[in-house]
Amino acid sequence: MRTAYSVDSVRAAERALMARVPDGALMQRAAAGLAVACGQLLGRVYGARVVLLVGSGDNGGDALFAGARLARRGAGVTAVLLAPDRVHGGGLAALLRAGGRVVDAPVGGGADGSADADGSAGVSERALAALDGARLVVDGIVGIGGKGGLRAPAARLVRAAAASGALIVSVDLPSGVDADTGQVRGDAVRADATVTFGTYKPGLLVDPGREYAGAVRLVDIGLDGELGAHDAALEALQYADVERLLPVPGAESDKYRRGVVGVVAGSARYPGAAVLCVAGALRAGAGAVRYVGPAADAVVARFPEALVSAGPPAAAGRVQAWVAGPGLGDDDAFLRDAVAADVPVLIDADGLRLVDVSAVRGRDAPTLLTPHAGEAAALLGVSREEVEGARLESVRELAARYSATVLLKGSTTVVASPGGGAVRVNPTGTSWLATAGSGDVLSGLAGSLLAAGLGAGDAGAVGAFLHGLAGRLAAEGAPVGAQDVAEALPLAWRDVRGA
Numbered sequence: 001m002r003t004a005y006s007v008d009s010v011r012a013a014e015r016a017l018m019a020r021v022p023d024g025a026l027m028q029r030a031a032a033g034l035a036v037a038c039g040q041l042l043g044r045v046y047g048a049r050v051v052l053l054v055g056s057g058d059n060g061g062d063a064l065f066a067g068a069r070l071a072r073r074g075a076g077v078t079a080v081l082l083a084p085d086r087v088h089g090g091g092l093a094a095l096l097r098a099g100g101r102v103v104d105a106p107v108g109g110g111a112d113g114s115a116d117a118d119g120s121a122g123v124s125e126r127a128l129a130a131l132d133g134a135r136l137v138v139d140g141i142v143g144i145g146g147k148g149g150l151r152a153p154a155a156r157l158v159r160a161a162a163a164s165g166a167l168i169v170s171v172d173l174p175s176g177v178d179a180d181t182g183q184v185r186g187d188a189v190r191a192d193a194t195v196t197f198g199t200y201k202p203g204l205l206v207d208p209g210r211e212y213a214g215a216v217r218l219v220d221i222g223l224d225g226e227l228g229a230h231d232a233a234l235e236a237l238q239y240a241d242v243e244r245l246l247p248v249p250g251a252e253s254d255k256y257r258r259g260v261v262g263v264v265a266g267s268a269r270y271p272g273a274a275v276l277c278v279a280g281a282l283r284a285g286a287g288a289v290r291y292v293g294p295a296a297d298a299v300v301a302r303f304p305e306a307l308v309s310a311g312p313p314a315a316a317g318r319v320q321a322w323v324a325g326p327g328l329g330d331d332d333a334f335l336r337d338a339v340a341a342d343v344p345v346l347i348d349a350d351g352l353r354l355v356d357v358s359a360v361r362g363r364d365a366p367t368l369l370t371p372h373a374g375e376a377a378a379l380l381g382v383s384r385e386e387v388e389g390a391r392l393e394s395v396r397e398l399a400a401r402y403s404a405t406v407l408l409k410g411s412t413t414v415v416a417s418p419g420g421g422a423v424r425v426n427p428t429g430t431s432w433l434a435t436a437g438s439g440d441v442l443s444g445l446a447g448s449l450l451a452a453g454l455g456a457g458d459a460g461a462v463g464a465f466l467h468g469l470a471g472r473l474a475a476e477g478a479p480v481g482a483q484d485v486a487e488a489l490p491l492a493w494r495d496v497r498g499a
């Protein structure tokens with residue numbers, strides 16, 4: 001399991017560790033890892049021009065000590081100081097000893113300024129000129145101490161760094177990205193790589209922050225033992241975790257023991273949603289798929305193995321979980337039956353529009369809601385942009401409001417449980433999945449995992465993992481349709497099982 005911890009937990013763990021190690025040891029470990037990563041990106045360090053963007057905190061200190069290490073290996077290192085009067089003293093001294101140069105960012109060398117009329121944001125020509133011809137820019141403006149959007153001088157330098165064409169490495173996290181949420185307000189560094197210390201931060205794993213971070217490398221600074229006393233804020237399942245959770249049939253399994261999933265989806269207008277949902281459900285672990293609804297002919301024509309009926313759900317025979325909602329249109333009768341059933345229920349798409357909050361809250365069996373950002377926005381009464389800018393907050397809020405597990409789809413898919421705890425973040429997503437109907441495949445797939453006995457959080461996280469993997473395997477760099485994603489699910493299973 002890959003985990004990420006909140007800033008508060010990181011700070012507490014760092015305090016505990018610092019009490020046991022010599023002064024400055026953690027920063028030296030961080031700087032050593034950072035310098036190694038920079039060296040690898042540069043290839044040849046000797047003679048390379050490196051610019052450090054140095055803020056007023058320890059993030060800038062890391063950059064300075066790493067810059068000193070690069071300077072000792074022959075790089076031409078220039079530190080641009082955003083707040084010369086508050087720079088990390090030890091780091092600056094180390095850089096100067098190693099032969100590095102220093103340029104003050106504020107015009108006139110004072111404290112960091114604010115926006116001004118000529119657009120220079122109070123940044124000196126010398127600071128901007130230092131970026132010309134740099135091969136590598138090290139972003140040490142702010143780390144976990146960042147608050148709000150970048151101030152104007154920092155934002156000006158970040159734009160100049162982006163325009164310089166240099167490789168950009170962020171220290172701990174891209175400056176301008178909120179460490180706890182991944183939110184970006186205004187300018188932020190778009191890094192080629194981020195070297196983070198001790199643990200991942202949530203903002204490195206969740207968009208929009210994740211996209212700004214580039215390739216993330218974790219440097220061990222000895223924090224693991226101390227972090228054990230804290231709860232992770234985020235968890236990302238890895239292959240081995242998913243393999244353990246897959247519902248592989250045992251020798252004595254039969255189709256009923258494997259679980260039967262019922263699908264309430266499709267309408268005369270949208271029969272395809274039913275077909276795609278069943279396509280996902282058939283390849284996910286349940287022993288049988290029952291379809292009820294108006295698209296029964298279309299479903300059985302494509303999948304003779306599906307058990308179909310016109311409904312209602314109560315007359316369809318026993319199921320261990322229902323999936324309800326894709327392509328339903330406005331008819332909520334079958335949805336209500338499914339929600340009233342005392343088995344796990346996954347609600348998606350039109351079902352999310354039609355469902356009654358109090359009916360969901362009143363359920364005893366687990367409920368899994370799978371909105372995309374637009375659906376989540378409608379449920380929360382906010383804009384789609386607000387949901388996409390604050391995925392973690394949105395998914396946690398929905399889970400609390402509905403007393404349900406919520407899987408929020410999109411460029412980063414996240415899963416929150418009603419009782420709080422770590423949010424699951426899916427590591428396998430690919431934007432090739434942004435194709436009509438792929439959400440229907442996911443709902444069938446995750447519903448099938450529910451029927452096979454996985455808890456709602458596991459069904460959501462494993463479903464998203466397999467879905468993302470299937471999307472990648474189906475696409476291999478070319479556009480795919482939702483059916484292709486469903487057909488690649490066995491490949492995803494085999495990939496996870498190493499089969």
Ligand SMILES: NC(=O)C1=CN([C@@H]2O[C@H](COP(=O)(O)OP(=O)(O)OC[C@H]3O[C@@H](n4cnc5c(N)ncnc54)[C@H](O)[C@@H]3O)[C@@H](O)[C@H]2O)[C@@H](O)CC1
Pocket residue numbers: 014015018026027030055056057058059060062141142143144145146147148149150151154171172173197221
């Ligand atoms: N605490 C530790 O043990 C370790 C900390 N390390 C580094 O220390 C960092 C945290 O250091 P700090 O707590 O000093 O905080 P930061 O260096 O992340 O940032 C704090 C400084 O940035 C300024 N600032 C805040 N928001 C800003 C904004 N929006 N625009 C411009 N400037 C802004 C503040 O005025 C403050 O001086 C970590 O991210 C990591 O890089 C590492 O050296 C590893 C060890």
Ligand SMILES: Nc1ncnc2c1ncn2[C@@H]1O[C@H](COP(=O)(O)OP(=O)(O)O)[C@@H](O)[C@H]1O
Pocket residue numbers: 349372408409410411412413429430431432433434435436437438439440441442467
């Ligand atoms: N940019 C993206 N990156 C990764 N996955 C994406 C992206 N956009 C959409 N997806 C995934 O594609 C699927 C689309 O589902 P959904 O929006 O419900 O579409 P539909 O209703 O057409 O089925 C979801 O699993 C979602 O997470």
Ligand SMILES: [K+]
Pocket residue numbers: 059139140141142143170171172173174175
């Ligand atoms: K940074």
